[in-house]
Amino acid sequence: MFRRAAAAALALVPTLWLITPGAAAAGTAHTGREVPVAPGVALSSSRAAGDDGTRRFSMLSVDLDGPAAVSYLGGESLTDPAPLARLRAPGGTVAAVNGDFFDSGASGAPLGAAVRGGTLLKSPTAGHRHVAAIDPSGRGGIHRASFSGTADLPGADVAVDRLNSHRVPVDGTGVFTPAWGGHPRGRAAGSGPVTELVIGEQTVRSVRDSAGSGPIEPGTRVLLGRGAAAERLAEVPVGAAVALDYTLRAGGFRPRTAVGGRHVLLRDGEVTGADDGARHPRSAIGFSRTGRRMFLLVADGRAPGTRGATLQETAERLRRAGAHDALEFDGGGSATLLAREPGTERPVIRNRTGGPERAVPNGLAVHVPAGDGTARGVWVRPRLGARPERGSALSPRPDPHRVFSGLSRALTARAYDSAHGPAPESGLTWAAEGGTVDSGVFRAGAPGEARVTARTGGARGAAGMRVLPGPARLETEPDALAFAGASGGRRFVVDGVAPDGTRAPIEPADAAVSVEPDLAAVTRRGDGSLLVEPTAESGTGTVTVEAGGRSVAVPLRIGSRSVRLADFDDAASWRAETYRAASAEVAPAEGYSGRGLALDYDFTAQRRSRAAYAAAPAPLQVGGTAFGFSVRVRGDGGGALVALAVTDAEGRRHSCYGERVDWQGWRTAEIDVPEGVAHPVAVERVYLVETRSARQYRGRVVFDDLRAFAAPAG
Known part of the structure; x- marks a missing residue:
């Protein structure tokens, strides 16, 4: 029912509402x-x-x-x-x-300066003048960058204020080179008079009275002037000789490499x-x-x-x-x-x-330079990583170099050369102290320190392991599983806790798993997790895991219910907020059934991602696991994305995106819940966001009947 893939364009949507103060750190240990x-x-x-x-x-x-x-x-x-x-x-x-x-x-x-191989690509923008720079000798430092330039025009020189910048100052000039690319230069030009000189071989090839777009030809540069500078450039005829000279210094030298920061x-x-x-x-x-x-x-x-x-x-x-x-x-x-x-x-x-x-x-x-291609060492580590992949809903695991007595840890080994790059292997042999090893799978012996060694030819490497006493208990993440119906799947992991509280991951191969077959199927995965896939449209049960003489039961619930979060009868208590939008207003309005909430917005102020929010008077709590949301929208055909801002159980904030409002009249918009959200969640804002910089418009939508689709209570 609900899509799981977020639109790629939304990766660039800034979310100022995510900013929250953090408490001071205490008891820090590294x-x-x-x-x-x-x-x-x-x-x-x-x-x-x-x-x-x-x-x-x-x-x-x-x-x-x-x-x-x-x-x-x-x-x-x-x-x-x-x-x-x-x-x-x-x-x-x-x-x-x-x-x-x-x-x-x-x-x-x-926004800042950029230098590649000694070639200046870009000047800094105001407020972004510091750079990380590498000097010609290879030494690095943090410096304030200083840009200067001159355009030698007939009659009198003109200062060059910017190079390949998205913002040229009023009454100033900017140079654009092929390194800029094809993005329209209108954003840099802003409003008011503009003149462009297209310069090749130090000669003006053409004069334009507006900012251009598209790639700049190799060997060609464009000198753009705004306001008073535009008037000066307009006096330069085609065929006139124009010389452009500019440089950037940081820390008293011209960097070989430079990247800006804040x-x-x-x-x-x-x-x-x-x-x-x-x-x-x-x-x-x-x-x-x-x-x-x-x-x-x-x-x-x-x-x-x-x-x-x-x-x-x-x-x-x-x-x-x-x-x-x-x-x-x-x-x-x-x-x-x-x-x-x-x-x-x-x-x-x-x-x-x-x-x-x-x-x-x-x-x-x-x-680094290429290595000699000969095996000089072997890198040995647990196959299971402590950090889940980017975008995973799972938390980091305990250190996989810890393992419980009698249980296993799968290891991987790779030969490397003099530059630590790949090297040929003539068959790996394994040895272990403090346990046994077979084809890279270590079986832990008595508690204490252990060591697993891999060899290929004359190269070798080892991984140190800490063997813990058998687990006092098992824990899973998540500690419960919920599904909307007989589709999709969710992963969970099992960790053991030693008598002293030390934690270690449990390998799926060491886990005996049972579940009612008419409810779900469980598959062991190579990343150290267990995948549960429901086989029924509804029902409840448990997934039981046994390892190291201990067991843990994971509650399983299949099915969903519709929960009304807001009917907007309190629309007068909601408030408007903006991000890069010219304005936004909220007010009570006629809804789909009864009262609704109108959101008036103006997306004409900037050619960047913009958002207009309707903030709830208090967070709208969703009990249990939320699979998705829906809201009735009286569309205006503007094409903005409808979205929700939610806070999860760990205090992290997420944007949940629906579809573009490209219709007029009433329609139900469905909104996804992204992966990685810790449930339960609370909805804080309903909003519209426009990610397409070229779209400039204003409009009004009306919201009504905001609902969550969540796991049944109980």
Whole structure:
């Protein structure tokens, strides 16, 4: 009944309503393990416990005196963002991090400066003048970027204010090169008089009285003037000689590589105090005092088990790692860290943001020369990962290097060469201390420390394991399962708890599972989870799991009920809110049956994603698991998406999207609940959102009969 796939375009919808203050951390303790990504490049993960939840960080440390180099990572053009893994990366890339904030919902261009291989791509925008820069010697630092330029015109020179920027100042000028891409330059031009000079081989080829669009030809640049500058450029005839010169300096030098950011988090080894009063996924970069070590840090957030980190917590984590100066990169859904494992080529995502990977304009790539192709070592680790994949509804698992006595842990092993890249294997042999191992499956012996070793030829590697006493009890996540009917499936995982409270994952192979066959079927999955698929349209029962001499029962409920959340008789108590919309108003109106709530909105102010909200006087609680929502909408044909803002059981906020209101008159709109939501939830806002920057309109819709479809009570 309800769709599960969110529209890709919505990955860029900013949600200011998500911003909430976070309490100060208390009782912080850090733990983590290190992955040798390449010589001089190491990845570590850590967990920091506080009064208001757990912060989870991943950090890449790069020795800039070693073989690793750092380069700019970008799309086909500045206005062609893409997921980090699809940006243009140099050969030998072993890790990458997202970079700058960007013109979201419009051009997609980065807001700060950008330099690739010594070539200046973009000037900084006001408010985004700091950069993470690599100098010609390979040393890194956080600096304030300074851009200057001149257009040598007939009669008198004109200052160049911007390069490839989405915003040219009033009465100022901006240069656009082929690196800008094909996005219309009208957003940069704003309102008022505009003149463009198309310049090739230092000669004016054409003069235009409006901002152009489409790709700029190779060898050609466009000089755009606004207001007074437009009048000056209009005096320049076709065929006139025009020379353009501009440069960017940061820290007294011209960077070889530079990516912009926002807040400076550390300066001279001290936390600056920059903060935005919120917990979010984070991304940041830092450098040591000498600039010879780089730190790339991401914090998980908006995902089960973690709400995110504050900027001050991010800064403090970098300071403790050894950073002397640090800069905030774009966080939220943009925060992405990629790093490979030893013995592999492709970097993989190392953080969670509660949603799919977002398209970003740029980043930094860490790359190393190719290795010798000979096995120099073996990387051994548990097959089961502690961090679920991005977008998963599951929380992070306990450390899989812990295992209960008598139970098993499946391991994986890969040979790696001198650069930690793939190497040929001449058959793996296994050995174990503190237990037995067969084809990579370790069976734990008596409690204590254990070690599992893998060899291929003369190369070897090992993983340390901690064997716990048998579990005192078993726990599952989630602790109950609900389905709307005989379709779909949900995963759950089983963890054991030792007598002293230490936790460890239970392998599906060690679990005996039973369930009424006329209710559901259970399948063991290779990712360490169990998949439950209902076989009946309705009913109740349990899924029973036994392992290590203990058992746990998971309640199972199939079927749904319709629950009215709002009839809008209290429409006068709702309030209007906006995000980038020119205005929004709410008022009582004639509904589908009785009174409804009218939302008047104006989406003509900006050419970016915009939203108009109707906020409930109090959260609308949904008991149990919510499978989806519906609301009657008297449409205006404008085409905005109808959506709900909900808060889940962990205090995380989510946007639930329905369909575009492309109809007129009354119709029922269905709205999905995204994966990763912790139930029960509460609805806080009903709203419209327009994600298409070219659409400019205003209108009115009326809402009535907001309902949730949830698991039956009891």
